Structures are given as C-alpha cells and as structure tokens.
Amino acid sequence: MRYLPLDDDDRAKMRDRIGVKHIDELFTDIPPSARLDNGLAGLPNHASEQSVERHFSKLAAQNVSAGSASFFCGAGAYRHHVPASVDHLIQRSEFLTAYTPYQPEIAQGTLQTLFEFQTQVAQITGMGVANASMYDGSTACAEAVLMAARITKRNTCLLASGLHPHYSAATQTLTHTLGVKTTALPPGIGRDAELIKRIDADTACIVVQSPNVFGEVVDLEPLAAAAHAQGALLIAVNTEVVSLGLLKSPGEMGADIVAAEGQSIGNALNFGGPYVGLLACRDERKFIRQAPGRFAGQTVDADGKRGFVLTLSTREQHIRREKATSNICTNSGLCTLAFTIHLALLGDKGLRHLAMLNHQKACALADQLGAIPGVTLLTPTFFNEFTLRLPANATEVIEKLAAKGILGGVPAARLFGPGVMDDLLIIAATETNTEQDMNDFSTALAEILS
Amino acid sequence: MNRYTQDRATRPKPTQNSAKFASALLQEEGLLYEVGHANTSGVDLEVLTDQPDRLGSLARTTPTGLVGLSEPETLRHYVRLSQRNYAIDLGLYPLGSCTMKHNPRLNEKLARLAGFADIHPLQPVSTVQGALGLMDQVSYWLLQITGMDAVALSPKAGAHGEMCGMMCIRAAIEEKGELEQRKRVLVPTSAHGTNPATAAACGFVIDEIPANAGGRVDMAAFRAKLGPDIAAIMLTNPNTCGLFETDIKEIADLVHEHGGYFYCDGANLNAIMGKCRVRDLGVDAMHINLHKTFSTPHGGGGPGAGPTVLSSRLARFAPLAFVTGDRATGFALAEHPEQSEAAFGRMCAFHGQMGMFVRALTYMMSHGGNGLRQVSEDAVLNANYLLARLQHEFSPAFAGTCMHEALFDDRFLQGTGVSTLDFSKALIDEGYHPMTMYFPLVVHGAMLVEPTETESLHSLDQFADTMLELAKAAKSGDVTRFTQAPLTAPMRRLDETQAARNPVLTWKP
Structure with missing residues (x-):
C-alpha cells in the first residue's frame, strides 16, 4: 500500500514493544456488538495509481469543461485566466502541507502571506481591515449579518432585491437560530433602492450587492446614508471582485462591512468550491472585536525582529468556546494564497487593466446579443455581467446552446426557481472570451430564437 | 488561573542569547509592499481596444x-x-487532533483535471453528469464507511459540518413542536471549542459534562443531566484524549430514551475505519473532516470540507443543494426548497467543496476498503508505539493504551522550571513541529501527540529519541535550552500580547 510505510515485520516489532500479540487488542474498547470483523466488505480493495487515474479520467470526460466550450456563465462564480506561477507556488510543499499557523516561529510563510492578503483585501474594498478569509462569499455574508447584529444590538436585517439568492438563503439559514429576523425583498432589476423605505430604528443592517446578481452596478451611497440615518449598518456584497479594479470601492461609498467572494482572483471554478470568502470592515475596535474568523497581526519576536502571529483570538471558539463570535475554525488558507499571489502579480495597474478588459468584452457582447430581434438588455449599467430578456424560456435556450458547444449563461430560473423569471438569462463575459466565442454565441442565439 | 490558557505565557521572556539563526539558504525577505512597485504588473493582458463606461458614474x-x-x-x-514554514513533507507533524498525514500528489493531479476544476456550478446539469456522479460516489464511500443513511455534502469545513448536523437536529425537534422545551446540549469538557460554539450558534444552551478519572464521559454526571429538556449530546469519538468512549452505546441509548439526538464529532474517524461503523454506535449525525481522515491538504489552514452523515431520523432535513437521481436515469441537483421534503435551508452558495471531493475519493479508492482498515490499524499502532516508548520519561494522562493519539500532561516537568510551552518550543529547535499543546483542557499542560499512519518506524524512533533526550535535559536542569527556545527557527518567540493590545492587521504606508 503505497501510502503506508510500515511492513509486517515493523508491525510485529511494534506490537512486541507495546506488549500486544494482535492488533485487535488495541481496539477492545469498541463494544463487541459494534466490531466489524470483516472490515468494509461493501468496498473494493486498494487500487494502483494508474487504475484510479483511469477511473477519474472517465468521470472528468463526462463533463463539458469551460475551456472546451464558448463559456459565459457567472452568477457568483467567474472564469478568469490564472497565471501558471500561481498554481505552481500554491503546490509548494511548505504551503500545501502546513497546518494552521499555531506555532508562529515556524509558520511565518503562512502568516506573512495572510497579513499581505488582509492588506490587499482592505485596499480593493476600501475598508480599514480585513480578516484572514471565510469559507465563501455567502458564509461571509451571513457572518457579516451576525456581526452587525452584535455591533448594533439589534436583530432585523434587510436583504436587497439584487442579492444572490444563495447568499440570501445561506444568510437566513445561518442567522435565524440566533434570533436575527431577515427580510428578503422580492427579486428584481433596478429595485435595490426599494429597501430604503423599509429601514427603521430596529434595523441592524441592510445587505446590498453590487454588481448585483443581475449584473447591475448599484450606487451604495444613498443606501449607506439611509442606513446610517437610522443607526443601521450597510453590508456591501460583491461576488465578482475583479470589478473593484474599475468601480468605486464599497468603502468609498460608505459600507461598514464588506462580504465578498474572492474566487475570481487566483481560483478556478471547481464546480462551486473551494472558494474564498472575503470579510472586511471599518478599522474600529467595536467592529474588529465582533468580527468572525482569524486575523494575522504584526508583532516582534524576542530579538525585536518584525514577525506575524494569529491574533485577537479571544474572539474565537478555541478560546471562547460557546461565547465565540463564530464557530469557524479554518479559513480558506490555500485559496487565500492563490488570491494573494495572483493579485500581487496583477498589482494596481494589472487589476485595473483586467477589469477594463472585462468591461470592454461585456459591453461588446451586450451590444451584439441585444441586437438580436426580440432580445432586450435589462441592465443599463453593468460591469462584466448583464441580464437579457429572451422571447423564449431561458432554460430551454441554454440547453439548445449547450448542444452547440456554448455554455451561454445562467437562467434566472436556475437561481430563483422556475415560474418567476423564466425568460431572463444572466450572461458574463471575461478576458477569457475571444471574439470568435462571442460571434459563435450571438449567431447560435439568433438561430435558436428565430 | 485562566482555565483556557492555563497561564501559558503569551510574551517572550527577556533574551539572554541573541538569535543564532543564520543560513545561506534562508534569504531575508521583506513584505510584499516593500518589494513590490505601484506600476509593476507580472501579467500580460490583451491590449484594450476600447474604454467603454456603462458603470453609471461609479467608476x-x-x-x-x-x-x-x-x-x-x-x-x-x-x-x-x-521556506519559513514547517510542513508534513519536511517532517513528522505530531499535532494531536489534526491528523497531519501524508497528502498524496495523485489527489492534486486529479483535482486539476479540466473536467473537475474548469466546470461551473450552474452550467446545465446535462453537461456535468461526471461531476454529479463523482459526488454520488463520494457519498457511497462515506456511507459504507460509517453505515449511515444519508450524507449532506455541502458543508465547507468541520465546524460547518457540525452546524449542518446540529441544524438537522434542531429541525427534527422543531417538527415535533419541542423547540421551546429542548434547549440543552450536553458537551463534554474535553470537546473541541467548535462544539460548544456550534451549539450556541444553533440557538442551544450548553451544559458541560466532566470527564471521569479515566478520561472518558463521567457516566454518573451524565445521567444526572438527562431530562426532557435535552436536545442532544455532542461527543467526539474517539475523544480528544485519544480514547474510545467505552460507554458510547449506553450514552446513545440514554439520550435517545430522553428524546434527544446524538451528534458525534468525526474529527477522529481516522482511528476506527473498518473497525466499527458509527451507525452501530447509535450516532444520528457526524461530520467528516476530509482534510484529516481523507488526506486533502491542510493548506496552512484550509480549505477543508465537512460532509455530514445522517441517520434515517435526520436524513430528510439535509440542506440544499444535493444530488438526486442515478447513473441510469441521469443525475440532477435539488437546489430549491420545493425540491426537498424538509431541508432545513442552505449552508453556502452552490454545492460544496468539489475540489476536496475529488481528492478524498482519489484517496479512498487508492486505499480501498481493506486499505482504509489498515490505515486505522497503523494509525493506532503508531500512536501506541510512541506511547510505549515515551511512557516512562513522560507522564501519560491516563493509564492503558490509546487510539490514534497519545495524551500526556505536564507532571513529568514538575519542579523543572520548564513548561509545556517551553518544551514545545525546544522541539522546534530539534527540527520538529510541536504536538498540540494545552488541549484538551481536561488535563494540565496537555501534550497531544498524533503521529498518523504515514510515519515509518524509523521516523517514529527518531522522534521518540528526540523526545526522550529533551525530557532528560529538562529533568537535569538544562532550563535555558527550553525557556529560550527556539533559537534555530526563522524567528524567536513572538510577542502575542503586543499583537493583541495594539492590533496591526494591515500594512500601512
């Protein structure tokens, strides 16, 4: 067995040393009625690298990968080009096979990269501080709501019309048990500002996504002002962080907490995970003390040399147990590393260029598709994603597109359930799309709709 | 004394020796912000042909x-x-409760196949039948290993899986109309901090059960806490003292008799695969840390994955999204509440940690059913071998053999002037990552040693020799070797107090 170094001679020697004759003498604490004398009979025996590889290659071949199609899906997960050096570096043994940096003297690699990651996240979101990451954007959103409830000591929360429905659902699931009452406004385009009139003196926070799930860019300033006027907080959600290279940051527009999905930078689509949740907030004591998750912080060692440690851990479950700000234990370690390396490669200049390139492609595609008879562009403003109204059922249309080798976006019905917005299609374009891709898409769509 | 830190020092003592560490191969390296430049980019992008602006004056x-x-x-x-990180690939990583085993590179290779890494969670299900099939196979293996009835794949980490299980339990209690009366969750003192934190996040009240002198649940104290207000017990098995809970079936039966549920923390599943199935122990829900037992990399603190297996009593409450259908008729996904009878909700966007499913299934198939049983046997054998080699110089917390990890307390250091922290830091100077220290909380100055099954006999002997030599040095009065340690690491001890008092969490110009 290639992963097990012991052989039968070793095992015999070790049993002698321990003073047992048979391995089962070490398992006698298992109640006799529960012991498995024949092991895991329902499973096949061990297999060689080659045969395992064969099995997985077959399964992988049953999927249509984005790279083998003309690809335009977004809605919370985006396909970007990740430089080869990113994947090489995150596979360094010292990063890949290290644990959480609980012994800082021999974990400075992880700790310094986390500190740099936190700085980058704070910079692009325009916030004072950021933590060392959450599981994904949706759980970051839920944790941000709990954080806001603790800060304001209030327990109602309003979710905007353009919030990704998975984020809405996860937030409701993960907060209602602590007595937070969330109200999700009915989904729709151009309706995010409607929640302003619902804010009152009991509102802990409002949650607004920009660009929203339909792709619209939302001005957060009036929302922040309305929330602050009632003593409530604005949680800004972003599921496509490349947009922050081109858009005014949520911090600049008055957000108090930012919850974002960082997958777009450094991380592959991976069928939905693992991803990397970003959580940033105001650099104020009452915010930081109520934040979930880990922070890396700067300090000095015994010789006065600068170094980094995990800090403010008296908020966390391993110290505070049932009084912790969250039950989270891990972060998205390796995904944060991919994020920080990719963003270091981009820099300010690269991120802005990349963002403009995405916007340019999306504008061109929107014009092309919007010119097809019967098709209407519903989102006047957008970054790299927009929503079309089709003269047909969008779910049926994307199936027909898939048959032609085009993964043509996400029907709104896939997100919100059938029956509400069956003719809406949400389409994303990124730097990975060529002119050929876009021409193929518009030709095929025109054909299907004609 | 603070119960949780046991007076563990969080500031370094004044230095007597200055750092001796210097290596031609370990270069000084500044912060990204000191080595980078505002106008540099390491990425070549397509030239812009247009600078449109449909950003609604929000550029x-x-x-x-x-x-x-x-x-x-x-x-x-x-x-x-x-190069400033310790890693499994560099040496034995005996962090108890963390299962730092070898991470096979075949896992990494297969997770990067375009058919898994380059597919979108919301592309038509007709174009991802292989991915859904893979999730179905992961479920099959986990259910075979645990004997349970259903598995929720979406939880993104162990603590997220705990949340999933406890939410299912909450939903079941709610369905019976007992949510107001069943508020109390029993949690042993030796539990991971995530257990009480999870129960609290699910709206329950935590009631601690003490350990008995043998390191297991104190049955008399446990019985005394039973009543009609019990929602559940959260019990780790094998527990965090490295011991199998011998009364586990009786605990399960009693909790069930009182109308409660049994949540098992599956962090230590690595010790019992193929030796018993948690179904036969009376478990209702258990998360499985794919990054522990099933070798997906820890990555410096994640990402993990925490699929949660459920009994037939809880299966209906599993959260969205989940795979439906089969190979013959085609797989699909249940993503909306109306597609499930009683799902308690949704825990995250999309359907779970696909990248980790590929790695874990690769590992499970590589070992096979017989290999997984051997994994557990070797993990337990390795831990007991270390226990046998160390027991006379160290102080085992409890008598007898252990499961996959061996727990020591600090009695062997009494009177030496060396603490568990000092001892751990001295181990760094010997080239090892320290064991888990000061956890579990039920013994003083805990040292929890988990070698895992992927260490050779030679490696175990080297480690044991080092540990024994250190113990002798501590007892012979060589105190500064410990209190000043580490001297040969990239950094000396760091000042945690300063970090917490004056938080510097981002670089500022």
Missing part, C-alpha cells in the same frame, strides 16, 4: 494602493516565504 477614481511584482520577483517572494 473608480482613486488607485487601489496595490503593488505588483514581475513573475521572477513573485517566485522569489513566495518561495522565500515558503
């Missing part, structure tokens, strides 16, 4: 402040930083 007008690196500078920065 950014200020720079982000990010700095960039060229590709060669990037490689240097991160390779140099990587």
